[in-house]
Amino acid sequence: MLTCYRGHIISPTSAGKWIEFRQGAMVVSEGKILDIGDWQDIQSSLSANDKVIDYDKNLIVPGLIDLHVHLVQMAAAGKWGVTLLDWLNDYIFPAEIKFKKHDHAKRLAKWFFLELAKNGTTLACVLNTIHQEATDIAFESAQSMGNRVIMGQNLMDVNSPDELTVPCNEALKQTEELCKKWHGADNNRILYAFTPRFAPTCSMQLLSGAADLKLKYPGTYIHTHLAENLAELELVKKIFPQNRSYVDVYKSAGLLGKNSLFAHSIYLDEKDILELSQSGSAIAHCPSSNFFLKSGVFPIERINKANIAVGLGSDVAAGVELSIFKAMKDAVYIQPSQWISPKECFYFATLGAARAVNLDHLIGSLEHGKDADFIVLDPALKSSITDDLLDHQLDDILSGLVYLGDDRIVSATYVRGKCIYEQEKFETLQKTDYFSKAELRRH
Numbered sequence: 001m002l003t004c005y006r007g008h009i010i011s012p013t014s015a016g017k018w019i020e021f022r023q024g025a026m027v028v029s030e031g032k033i034l035d036i037g038d039w040q041d042i043q044s045s046l047s048a049n050d051k052v053i054d055y056d057k058n059l060i061v062p063g064l065i066d067l068h069v070h071l072v073q074m075a076a077a078g079k080w081g082v083t084l085l086d087w088l089n090d091y092i093f094p095a096e097i098k099f100k101k102h103d104h105a106k107r108l109a110k111w112f113f114l115e116l117a118k119n120g121t122t123l124a125c126v127l128n129t130i131h132q133e134a135t136d137i138a139f140e141s142a143q144s145m146g147n148r149v150i151m152g153q154n155l156m157d158v159n160s161p162d163e164l165t166v167p168c169n170e171a172l173k174q175t176e177e178l179c180k181k182w183h184g185a186d187n188n189r190i191l192y193a194f195t196p197r198f199a200p201t202c203s204m205q206l207l208s209g210a211a212d213l214k215l216k217y218p219g220t221y222i223h224t225h226l227a228e229n230l231a232e233l234e235l236v237k238k239i240f241p242q243n244r245s246y247v248d249v250y251k252s253a254g255l256l257g258k259n260s261l262f263a264h265s266i267y268l269d270e271k272d273i274l275e276l277s278q279s280g281s282a283i284a285h286c287p288s289s290n291f292f293l294k295s296g297v298f299p300i301e302r303i304n305k306a307n308i309a310v311g312l313g314s315d316v317a318a319g320v321e322l323s324i325f326k327a328m329k330d331a332v333y334i335q336p337s338q339w340i341s342p343k344e345c346f347y348f349a350t351l352g353a354a355r356a357v358n359l360d361h362l363i364g365s366l367e368h369g370k371d372a373d374f375i376v377l378d379p380a381l382k383s384s385i386t387d388d389l390l391d392h393q394l395d396d397i398l399s400g401l402v403y404l405g406d407d408r409i410v411s412a413t414y415v416r417g418k419c420i421y422e423q424e425k426f427e428t429l430q431k432t433d434y435f436s437k438a439e440l441r442r443h
């Protein structure tokens with residue numbers, strides 16, 4: 001049986017163009033897009049047994065991709081007043097230590113994956129803590145909730161609080177066990193990333209060990225932080241005096257390359273940019289976080305010129321909300337003198353991000369043969385958005401979404417044709433669910 005979704009469909013395409021079907025239809029079978037076009041043309045190919053879900057005048061767009069987010073920091077969002085290194089010590093490390101408790105890990109994972117879907121995010125590249133059990137719980141939760149993830153156990157073996165330090169060999173053994181258990185689960189909906197936290201909390205042995213594991217298990221990723229803050233840069237220089245730059249530390253560990261994703265990447269010289277570009281590494285730009293921690297301005301022009309694949313990350317908890325809509329808007333706001341067009345913002349949040357993790361043959365746009373990862377948006381659900389937004393030209397619709405969109409306009413979220421969130425049912429789900437936010441604060 002086929003399912004046909006009707007609505008106002010817009011999407012970038014891999015040919016560098018955009019499609020728009022104002023009275024459109026998308027036919028899905030076994031999680032794949034079989035056909036997409038005008039309802040008028042598609043209608044005749046359907047049989048009486050096929051199911052039609054009519055989203056009427058709502059928008060159907062590709063699911064959003066969050067390239068950099070910390071599950072374990074959900075309950076620590078909005079802790080202000082300091083920059084990166086103090087923020088980690090004062091707020092984040094204490095929050096991460098709590099993940100040694102099974103119940104806490106379970107509650108937060110459930111909350112996190114539901115919130116992701118509620119924000120229209122269909123794929124997230126997720127960082128966890130150093131706790132193997134908590135990371136395993138996060139995978140279980142993603143598996144049962146239906147989200148698409150690229151995720152792994154955090155690696156930290158030096159310069160960290162005792163409770164967040166795992167000796168190198170033990171850390172590598174644990175992360176490899178999790179990789180064997182989860183990489184490729186549910187026909188590759190779940191993929192594994194080796195995630196050294198960042199250079200200051202990892203020995204060279206641990207960094208190279210992570211690089212070796214990525215090579216050993218094809219299709220896995222490296223995901224870490226790079227050059228986010230000036231004090232961090234000084235620290236890296238002090239710890240690794242023999243290396244030319246921060247990028248050079250990762251290069252000597254063997255971490256650069258295809259399927260290597262570096263969050264932030266603000267302070268890079270021309271040689272660094274060349275190394276990232278030539279190795280096929282990708283960047284997760286996290287503008288909301290850069291604003292919040294006053295980290296600096298991402299050099300978008302130089303990065304685009306070097307043809308490095310870039311997508312957006314919420315970077316919760318330094319980005320305070322799990323919203324890629326907010327990241328799109330902040331990506332424009334944070335540039336002091338440069339505009340980024342709504343089409344470009346949306347590309348960074350969908351197909352561009354898919355390209356950054358080398359999944360653009362499968363997701364990131366609504367095209368024949370791709371997986372049906374999409375969201376249904378009803379801009380009228382937010383009272384401050386004009387009622388007739390969808391009657392406007394494509395550029396104006398996208399502009400409205402970039403500057404005014406948030407989770408209030410997401411009415412449904414689908415991964416591989418399976419609905420993982422419906423706004424109508426959310427209130428009930430929250431009330432009847434086994435976790436409560438008050439409980440989260442107590443733990």
Ligand SMILES: [Zn+2]
Pocket residue numbers: 068070225263315
């Ligand atoms: Zn981060």
